[in-house]
Amino acid sequence: MKQHLFWAAVALAAAVAAHAAFALFVPGWWFSREVSRLSHAHGKNSFFILTPEEQAQLFPGLPRFGVTGVCVFDVAKGDVTFAADLPDGFWVTTIYTDKAEAIYSVNNRQSGANSFTVSLSRAPGLIEQLLKATDKEAADEIDSGWTVTSPEPKGLAVVWYPTPETGLRAIAAEAVSRSRCTAGPAGES
Numbered sequence: 001m002k003q004h005l006f007w008a009a010v011a012l013a014a015a016v017a018a019h020a021a022f023a024l025f026v027p028g029w030w031f032s033r034e035v036s037r038l039s040h041a042h043g044k045n046s047f048f049i050l051t052p053e054e055q056a057q058l059f060p061g062l063p064r065f066g067v068t069g070v071c072v073f074d075v076a077k078g079d080v081t082f083a084a085d086l087p088d089g090f091w092v093t094t095i096y097t098d099k100a101e102a103i104y105s106v107n108n109r110q111s112g113a114n115s116f117t118v119s120l121s122r123a124p125g126l127i128e129q130l131l132k133a134t135d136k137e138a139a140d141e142i143d144s145g146w147t148v149t150s151p152e153p154k155g156l157a158v159v160w161y162p163t164p165e166t167g168l169r170a171i172a173a174e175a176v177s178r179s180r181c182t183a184g185p186a187g188e189s
Contacts, residue, residue: 071181
């Protein structure tokens with residue numbers, strides 16, 4: 001009888017561990033795979049509008065008739081500039097690492113403007129942070145909110161613009177597509 005209880009407890013512990021591993025690691029892996037797929041299909045450091053099918057695959061919870069614009073960024077070799085030029089109305093911009101971690105989010109009310117520029121860069125590593133902590137000028141730096149550092153070299157800057165009906169999607173997509181994503185720091189072209 002004790003042996004049956006032991007094996008039942010082992011099976012329960014294994015099931016809990018398998019569920020936890022699945023819940024913690026599979027979503028990030030799946031999102032990373034989708035970021036790589038979009039990068040190959042549309043290129044790195046460029047802005048494009050997702051098709052309704054791509055949108056449903058990447059963000060299944062979003063309504064299909066909204067517009068989702070994406071910048072697949074890669075800051076491994078330097079900064080990337082995301083210049084949003086969005087139409088009036090409600091919109092949300094969220095920046096994700098390729099592991100599906102949201103690292104920055106702003107909407108039309110918070111930003112106060114429909115056109116803004118976000119400079120994306122790689123977060124410094126531990127050694128760089130230690131070296132920078134000893135540098136006097138490092139203490140004077142303050143994050144302005146328009147500079148986003150990513151702990152991962154790749155990720156997505158996503159703009160979601162809901163439309164009240166399917167027929168308006170094309171018009172909204174044209175307006176959202178004015179946004180740009182380019183390699184290099186803000187101010188350089």
